[in-house]
Amino acid sequence: MSSHTEEHPSRTGLRIVVDDLTGPDIVDLLATHLAEMHANSPAGSMHALDLTELREPGITFWSAREDDELLGCGALKGLDGTHGEIKSMRTAAGHTGRGVAAALLRHIVGEARARGYRRLSLETGAAPYYLPAQRLYTRHGFQVCPPFGEYTDDPHSVFMTLAL
Known part of the structure; x- marks a missing residue:
């Protein structure tokens, strides 16, 4: 696992680091994330992980910070030796549209490549709520694909993939 820091060119103080999921700010951000996922997806179609699941082996979780302020987060889950899954991508309120999600996504893609x-x-x-996320992933080369891993066809889910 890499724990390097990424600097985003348009955000000179942005640091992306492995997070142990114990700080109150990250706990609050993930609670908000889960609540919004539940509010915008039917129960059987909501696949966001809670804190316990995000701490499982095989998942690396990063936070993006500027100074001491939490701006966003994202995780990489190993599915097997050649395939990874992005989990828990989230930008904190007040920081959307500032390149935080793009920097996190580039960081996770780079880590996936480094892992082989x-x-x-x-x-x-x-749902329409998720269109900004879909646009972000499309801008970074992800394409819609069939369900992968343990997912099944679901009209409330969009599956996307990127060949590395």
Whole structure:
């Protein structure tokens, strides 16, 4: 696992570091994330991980900070030796549209490549609420794909993948 810091060119103080998921700010951000996922996806179609699940082996979780302020987060889950999944991508309120999610996504893609993964995939919602996320992933080369891993066809989910 890499724990290097990434500097985003347009955000000179942005640091992306491995997070142990114990700080109150990250706990609050993830609670908000889960609440919004529940509010915008039917129960059986909501695949966001809680704190306990995000701490499981095989998942690396990063936070993006500027000075001491939490701006966003994201995680990489190893599915097998060649395939990873993006989980828990979230930008904190007040920081959307500032390049935080793009910097986190580039960081996770770079880590997946460093691990030797040949494919990086994700699941996001199909509701209008999720369109900004879908656009972000599309801008970074992800394409819609069939369900992967343990996912099944679901009209409330969009599956995307990127060949590395």
